[in-house]
Amino acid sequence: MLKERFFGVSGPEGNHGEDVKEYYFYLDSTPTHSYMKMRYKYPHAAYPYEKLVEENRRRAKTDPEFELVDTGIFNEQRYFDVTVEYAKDAPDDVLVRLTIENRGPDAAPLHVLPTPWFRNTWSWDQSKKPAMHAIDGATIVAHEDALGERWLYCAPVDGALRAELLLTENKTNNALLFNAPNTSPYTKDAFHRAVIDGERSGVNPDRAGTKAAAHYELSVAGGASVVLKLRIADRGPLRMPHLFDQFDTIFIRRIAEADAFYAATQAGSLTDDERRVQRQAMVGLM
Numbered sequence: 001m002l003k004e005r006f007f008g009v010s011g012p013e014g015n016h017g018e019d020v021k022e023y024y025f026y027l028d029s030t031p032t033h034s035y036m037k038m039r040y041k042y043p044h045a046a047y048p049y050e051k052l053v054e055e056n057r058r059r060a061k062t063d064p065e066f067e068l069v070d071t072g073i074f075n076e077q078r079y080f081d082v083t084v085e086y087a088k089d090a091p092d093d094v095l096v097r098l099t100i101e102n103r104g105p106d107a108a109p110l111h112v113l114p115t116p117w118f119r120n121t122w123s124w125d126q127s128k129k130p131a132m133h134a135i136d137g138a139t140i141v142a143h144e145d146a147l148g149e150r151w152l153y154c155a156p157v158d159g160a161l162r163a164e165l166l167l168t169e170n171k172t173n174n175a176l177l178f179n180a181p182n183t184s185p186y187t188k189d190a191f192h193r194a195v196i197d198g199e200r201s202g203v204n205p206d207r208a209g210t211k212a213a214a215h216y217e218l219s220v221a222g223g224a225s226v227v228l229k230l231r232i233a234d235r236g237p238l239r240m241p242h243l244f245d246q247f248d249t250i251f252i253r254r255i256a257e258a259d260a261f262y263a264a265t266q267a268g269s270l271t272d273d274e275r276r277v278q279r280q281a282m283v284g285l286m
Helices: 049-058 174-178 190-196 247-265 272-285
Strands: 024-029 035-043 079-090 093-102 108-112 131-134 139-144 148-154 162-168 211-220 225-233
Touching: 024 247, 024 272, 035 247, 079 108, 079 247, 093 108, 093 211, 093 247, 131 162, 131 211, 139 211, 148 211, 162 190, 190 211, 211 225, 247 272
Parallel strands: none
Antiparallel strands: 024 035, 035 079, 079 093, 093 225, 108 211, 131 139, 139 148, 148 225, 162 211
16 A cells, blocks of 8 residues: 555554554654654565554464564565655745665665645535645645645656656545545545556546645665655745755755754763763654
């Protein structure tokens, strides 16, 4: 399936109770979130959902938990490190950098879909429905009455097998889940159907909706990395002529500010190891 959230076992399924079966690490943050960084480890092979549930359900409380690494899926380092960073150039101007590193020995394919969406409240509270639409091959404009307009800008990626914008509605597929009619063919599982099944009837050909994705199809060589750059801003293209010129410079500046914050916050008596542990603990709270 197209992974949109962390996977775990429920209380009855886990032999030690409810537990997330993923590997993700919050690495850095400032209190204002002017800089944030996390890393996620994503295996090359199909994610072993059923195996994790079945084995944890089978084990007794006196047995150790069956974790993702126990499945052997990370053998030979056949996984991606996906590092996600955010840096603010202004309160409503957020830069996003995704660094995807193939830790394995061989080239491996990966689909990456940064996804903005509007929470669906209009279906039940009669509020005015917001809207998104693509204005070219790399820009989405979104409008909501309280927020105003926001633009998502997507930088080109060298060597990408595919780079396209997908749009649909953030609405439940009632026909699939409840055997009830849908009011629109465009439902929230459209990107899963497009990427996994090659079935694009749920993607709006008019490139409009309330859920969008920048779909990058990549092949990353063993030991190599690919960087994706995006920007979410409250200014349109005419006011943002040099979108990505200072991109890395802004990250360098925000990382230096994060370092300065922790240098001033942490006690001088800590060892370097203790500083790292405390910093990551504080980051996790943020």
